[in-house]
Amino acid sequence: xxxDEKVTEELTGIQSTDIEAALDPAETDGVYRDSRECxxxxxxxxxxxxxxxxxxxxxxxx
Amino acid sequence: MEQSGTSTRLQAAVQDLASGVVSALRGGxxxxxxxxxxxxxxxxxxxxxxxxxxxxxxMLPSLLLGVPPDPAExxxxxxxxxxxxxxxxxxxxxxxxxxxxxxxxRRIDPSFSSGPPDEPGTGWLDEAGWQSLTHQLAVxxxxxxxxxxxxxxxxAVRRPVxxxxxxxxxxxxxxxxxxxxxxxxxxxLPGVPGTLGLESGLDFVxxxxxxxxxxVLHVQAARLTRTGARV
Numbered sequence: 224x225x226x227d228e229k230v231t232e233e234l235t236g237i238q239s240t241d242i243e244a245a246l247d248p249a250e251t252d253g254v255y256r257d258s259r260e261c262x263x264x265x266x267x268x269x270x271x272x273x274x275x276x277x278x279x280x281x282x283x284x285x
Numbered sequence: 286m287e288q289s290g291t292s293t294r295l296q297a298a299v300q301d302l303a304s305g306v307v308s309a310l311r312g313g314x315x316x317x318x319x320x321x322x323x324x325x326x327x328x329x330x331x332x333x334x335x336x337x338x339x340x341x342x343x344m345l346p347s348l349l350l351g352v353p354p355d356p357a358e359x360x361x362x363x364x365x366x367x368x369x370x371x372x373x374x375x376x377x378x379x380x381x382x383x384x385x386x387x388x389x390x391r392r393i394d395p396s397f398s399s400g401p402p403d404e405p406g407t408g409w410l411d412e413a414g415w416q417s418l419t420h421q422l423a424v425x426x427x428x429x430x431x432x433x434x435x436x437x438x439x440x441a442v443r444r445p446v447x448x449x450x451x452x453x454x455x456x457x458x459x460x461x462x463x464x465x466x467x468x469x470x471x472x473x474l475p476g477v478p479g480t481l482g483l484e485s486g487l488d489f490v491x492x493x494x495x496x497x498x499x500x501v502l503h504v505q506a507a508r509l510t511r512t513g514a515r516v
Contacts, residue, residue, distance in 0.1 A: 237291055237295060237330055237331060237334045238291070239369070239372065241291055241292050241295050241334070242295070242334055242337055242338060242369055242379075243371075243372075243375060243376065243379050244292065245292070245295060245296065245299065245338045246337075246338060246340075246376070246378055246379045246382050246424070247375075247376035247378045247379055247424070248424065250416075250420045250460070250463070251458075251460050251462075251463075253457070253458025253459065253460060254458065254459045255457055255458060255459075
C-alpha cells in the first residue's frame, strides 16, 4: 500500500478491500419463484417461453 | 453477510451514482454532471471510490448517446482510474473493471496518453460453468458495449446458450442485478435462442428489480444497444 493510500484510508475509512469486495461480489443467495409469480410472468413476458419452463430444482438440504 | 459501515456508505454512493447515469440515459444525454464536481475531502474520496466501483458505466451516457463528455466529469473519472489501480493479486473482475475504465478513458480523454494496458487473462472464465460464467459476466456488465471487443466479450460470444441459461436462472433466483447484467450481454451476443424472450424478460427484470438503480442502468444499456446505439 502506498503512503498516500494509507492516509486516505485513515481519513475516510474507505479501504481498497471495500472497493475490491464491491467489484468481486459473491453470488447472492437465490430466492426461488413460486408458481403464482410464474403466472404473473406469463402475463408480463408474453413470448418468454424459456422463462416459463419448469422451475430449476432446488438444492436438497442435508 | 453483515456489511461494515464503510461498505454500506460506499454501496449507497454507488447507487446514487447509478441513479444519475440512469437519469442521463433516460434524458437522452441532456442531464449533465452525473459525476460529482469535487473530489476533495472525505466526501470526495467516497465519490471517487464510487466511480471506481461503478466502473466504465460512470461514463455510459457519453459512450452510448454520443454526447461529448463534460471535461470536469472526465477529470473525475480519470482521477478514479488513477487513484484505484488493481493490486497485483486482485481478482480478475477487479482487474478487468479497471481495464475497462482505462479503455473508456482513452476514448473520451485524448490527453490520457497511457498506452493500452495488456488485457488481463480470461482463463477463469473459460473454465467456468454456466452459472459462474453468468455471475462473472454480470459483474463485468460495464464491458458489454456495442462495437467494443475484448477477451471477455469474446468469451461471452462463444457461449450464448450458457449465458441465456444463466439469465433464466438469475430471474428464477430473483437475482435481478445478475439478470440485468446477463441480459445486457445477451443483447450483444449472436446465437441467443429466440425462445428466451429476452426483451420481455428484461421488462420483467426492470419491473421486479427496478428499485435498484444498477438493475435499471443495465436494462437501459441493453435497450439502447438493441436500438442500435454504438460506442
